[in-house]
Amino acid sequence: MAQWVHMSQLIPSLSDETINNLYPPSAFPIEVRHFLAEWIESQRWYDTHTHTHTRAHTHVHVCQSLRSYPIFGVLAHMHVCMFMHILNMHEHVCVCAHRDDFVLEKVEQESQAQALLEQTISMLQSIAQHNANVVDRMKLLQISRYKTMFQQQPLQFGVMVRDILRKERVLFSTPTQYSSRGSSIPNMQDVDHLVLKVLEVQEIRKKMHQLQEELNWERQNCEVLQENQKLQNHIQNLEYNVKAMATKRFHLLKECVDCLDQCQTRLISRLKAWRWEQYKATIGHPFEDDLNPMQTWCEQLLGVNGKLRQELMLIGEQIPDLQERLGKLLKVLIQSSLVVDKQPPQVIKTQSKFSTTVRYLLGEKVVPGMPVMLKAQIINELQARNLGSVPSDHVGELINNSAILEHNTASKTTCATFRNMSIKRIKRADRKGSESVTEEKFALLFSAEITITGCDTPYRIQMISLPVVVIVHGSQDNNALATIIWDCAFSEPDRVPFMVPERVPWRMMCSTLNSKFTSEVQTQHNLDQYNQHFLAQKIFDEPDFVDDFSNMMVSWAQFNKEVLPGRTFTFWQWFEGVMELTKKHLKSYWSEGLIFGFIGKQHLHLILKDRPNGTFLLRFSDSEIGGITIAYVSASENGGQKIQNIQPFTKRDLEIRSLGDRIRDINHITVLYPEYPKHEVFKKFYSEPQASPGGGYIPVSLHTKVGTEAGSATPPPLVIASMADSPHSSVNFPVHSFQPPFSPPESITQDTTCSTDVEFSTNDEQFSEHMLILTPRRWPMSTEKPMASAAEPSCPLHLSSVTAKTQTTSCRVRKTSIVVAMPRLMPGCTCKIEGGTETLMKLMTWVYT
Numbered sequence: 001m002a003q004w005v006h007m008s009q010l011i012p013s014l015s016d017e018t019i020n021n022l023y024p025p026s027a028f029p030i031e032v033r034h035f036l037a038e039w040i041e042s043q044r045w046y047d048t049h050t051h052t053h054t055r056a057h058t059h060v061h062v063c064q065s066l067r068s069y070p071i072f073g074v075l076a077h078m079h080v081c082m083f084m085h086i087l088n089m090h091e092h093v094c095v096c097a098h099r100d101d102f103v104l105e106k107v108e109q110e111s112q113a114q115a116l117l118e119q120t121i122s123m124l125q126s127i128a129q130h131n132a133n134v135v136d137r138m139k140l141l142q143i144s145r146y147k148t149m150f151q152q153q154p155l156q157f158g159v160m161v162r163d164i165l166r167k168e169r170v171l172f173s174t175p176t177q178y179s180s181r182g183s184s185i186p187n188m189q190d191v192d193h194l195v196l197k198v199l200e201v202q203e204i205r206k207k208m209h210q211l212q213e214e215l216n217w218e219r220q221n222c223e224v225l226q227e228n229q230k231l232q233n234h235i236q237n238l239e240y241n242v243k244a245m246a247t248k249r250f251h252l253l254k255e256c257v258d259c260l261d262q263c264q265t266r267l268i269s270r271l272k273a274w275r276w277e278q279y280k281a282t283i284g285h286p287f288e289d290d291l292n293p294m295q296t297w298c299e300q301l302l303g304v305n306g307k308l309r310q311e312l313m314l315i316g317e318q319i320p321d322l323q324e325r326l327g328k329l330l331k332v333l334i335q336s337s338l339v340v341d342k343q344p345p346q347v348i349k350t351q352s353k354f355s356t357t358v359r360y361l362l363g364e365k366v367v368p369g370m371p372v373m374l375k376a377q378i379i380n381e382l383q384a385r386n387l388g389s390v391p392s393d394h395v396g397e398l399i400n401n402s403a404i405l406e407h408n409t410a411s412k413t414t415c416a417t418f419r420n421m422s423i424k425r426i427k428r429a430d431r432k433g434s435e436s437v438t439e440e441k442f443a444l445l446f447s448a449e450i451t452i453t454g455c456d457t458p459y460r461i462q463m464i465s466l467p468v469v470v471i472v473h474g475s476q477d478n479n480a481l482a483t484i485i486w487d488c489a490f491s492e493p494d495r496v497p498f499m500v501p502e503r504v505p506w507r508m509m510c511s512t513l514n515s516k517f518t519s520e521v522q523t524q525h526n527l528d529q530y531n532q533h534f535l536a537q538k539i540f541d542e543p544d545f546v547d548d549f550s551n552m553m554v555s556w557a558q559f560n561k562e563v564l565p566g567r568t569f570t571f572w573q574w575f576e577g578v579m580e581l582t583k584k585h586l587k588s589y590w591s592e593g594l595i596f597g598f599i600g601k602q603h604l605h606l607i608l609k610d611r612p613n614g615t616f617l618l619r620f621s622d623s624e625i626g627g628i629t630i631a632y633v634s635a636s637e638n639g640g641q642k643i644q645n646i647q648p649f650t651k652r653d654l655e656i657r658s659l660g661d662r663i664r665d666i667n668h669i670t671v672l673y674p675e676y677p678k679h680e681v682f683k684k685f686y687s688e689p690q691a692s693p694g695g696g697y698i699p700v701s702l703h704t705k706v707g708t709e710a711g712s713a714t715p716p717p718l719v720i721a722s723m724a725d726s727p728h729s730s731v732n733f734p735v736h737s738f739q740p741p742f743s744p745p746e747s748i749t750q751d752t753t754c755s756t757d758v759e760f761s762t763n764d765e766q767f768s769e770h771m772l773i774l775t776p777r778r779w780p781m782s783t784e785k786p787m788a789s790a791a792e793p794s795c796p797l798h799l800s801s802v803t804a805k806t807q808t809t810s811c812r813v814r815k816t817s818i819v820v821a822m823p824r825l826m827p828g829c830t831c832k833i834e835g836g837t838e839t840l841m842k843l844m845t846w847v848y849t
Helices: 002-013 016-022 030-035 035-042 051-067 070-089 090-099 108-127 136-152 154-173 186-223 231-283 292-315 320-335 475-492 507-523 529-540 555-560 571-591 601-608 651-656 659-665 707-711
Strands: 340-344 347-349 353-360 372-378 395-399 402-404 406-408 414-427 442-450 461-463 469-470 503-505 552-555 615-620 627-635 642-643 703-705 721-724 731-736 746-752 756-763 772-778 809-815 819-820 830-836 844-847
Touching: 002 030, 002 035, 002 154, 030 035, 030 108, 030 136, 035 154, 070 469, 108 136, 108 154, 136 154, 154 372, 186 231, 186 292, 186 555, 231 292, 231 320, 231 340, 231 507, 292 320, 320 461, 340 442, 347 475, 353 442, 372 395, 372 414, 461 601, 475 555, 475 571, 503 507, 507 529, 507 552, 507 571, 529 555, 529 571, 552 555, 552 721, 555 571, 555 731, 571 627, 571 651, 571 659, 601 615, 601 627, 601 642, 615 707, 659 703
Parallel strands: 347 469, 721 830
Antiparallel strands: 340 353, 353 414, 372 402, 372 442, 395 414, 406 414, 442 461, 503 552, 615 627, 627 642, 703 746, 721 731, 756 772, 756 844, 772 809, 809 819, 830 844
């Protein structure tokens, strides 16, 4: 069936006319070739192989047939043995019957052709009866009736099938480039087919040896019995058979080399496809990283190559053409079997450790006792284009850049693992125009010298990694990743390293963004058409464009060189920030479809304008990197409606309090768009109430308040307790309470309660009896600086020139009272001061409400 496997992979690339000429619909439809593939190839339609090959194919066919029918069970082996015994009994009959091609003029072949025709019709009818598909069943029955037209001329049927098989061999033996993944996968049946051919060559050699021994013996007898005509005829017949078998062996050897070439070409194509799929996994494409099947194929092809070279040596005469081809195939196979199994990080920071693993697929065939040292070096783009030899010019210094190929008997793999590699320094190439260092691509080159069992000379093997970008600071990571994403998404498989187009259609960019987003977030929820349209509007700066963006060209500059209009960041920096936020804090919300995501404000107003008050949706902020905001419908001052956007929550905000809890806190929002009550869809994300802390502590909680809700909270008065030296004496003094700061409708404030000690000292300057300036020696590290976010109070107190940098506070002191003015303190602050009116006072408690 190996021939049909080849053809089935080749047929999609053939024209309809070629297929109809090859398989005439009225005489031999392609369905016949498909359903009877194994049986057709197991019959002798023409004489291109010896009977040994027929027996082997028949044996395989019978074994597969018996395995496909569970009814045989443990008796399968008995049936095979019985069948092969009968086949051996009639071997000489089969040889005679199949010695020649089907030819219309040879009437003696008519009975054989008639038998094959009848078997074909019978098998078609049998398959039709057991086929569950009604359409296939009726078609097969109709085809079987068509075959009866050959009953009068069965030889014509045999000749037709013979010609079809020959044309197939011509088609798939012609070198063809397969572009699809499926057509480049080596099939185990192909390798098995090749192994059978090699066994056939060995069988012919053994028979030739026997015939030659018999011929030598008869020649010796002929010298004694010179007048024995019968003996001389027998000798001539033996000489003819030896020459015929020698010719047959030569042609079969050539056929084996051709088949080996085809199998190896397709195997190497599959290895290239594996590397390409490994690269595409960077942007989220599926990738099967199992190399074991290809290792098996490599080892089998190496074994076949060795056996064929041995057979050529045993011929006794030189055949330079085949020997040279086998030598080249051996070299290519050995050099192509080195694979970077685990790629290094594609963004590498100098002076940072990283690891990578290189695997050799022919590791079990390496000469024992000769350790293979694999070395790595970093190369630039120009060196990657000229890999004929190991580059002598070093563009970077690698630490721990050597490892030994070690064989693991348990997993049957041979790998070299670089565990603590590091780039100490890097030499940059001259940059062109506005090109930045994060756009320069390098690669790691792995090389070694290896000797394979059965080979006289060592071979130099090498393989390069996927492109990498080298950075010197963490702030370059985002731009370096953009370079890798663009290169991975839009480069061609067989490109010149590391060429990539400057502009691509938006449909390709959109597909890349979706793949990267879903793989990074690890979700099955894709970006929908609204998300994709908004992303296109953003990158092209076309907020009013409503048509299709698919064929518009987007450039590398638009992706990550030019900042977005009115922003300080590029498109990729903004998109990557959203991915990072979603991956770490919003994965479950996104996966369940609770986040609308990427949407413009125009579209937002369109879908929310007729919704009841309290309707809201979650959207990614388009003005801030890594932010998610809540857009909701609320009542306006004139009795109408307005759509408001709450200040975006960033990664830091969601680390403090989750999105679900924040949604629960905000009373303005009640229904998730279009009409899902928020407590039903977000209930699973609410945190459980905290248990009361032990030790007599008061529990602390955070709550999110929006706009006027936050401003309406009445702050407690600021109270200062002045205590005399005696611990039993204390006097409380009321002070002015500060007005709340201005809060725009979209601002967010947080409730928090904390307790800390802050130590203050007096300023050395001279002050009037009505004022004292205190400067903090130590600020509490567990809270944010409280003086950094509130507005100046409107009060009649004397204020010093206070800034957030100096973090000073001022107070007014009278003979029996202390008035403290805190110009940048949040509203509702209460202070308790101990120590009386002495010059050194200690601030004990800050309470923020």
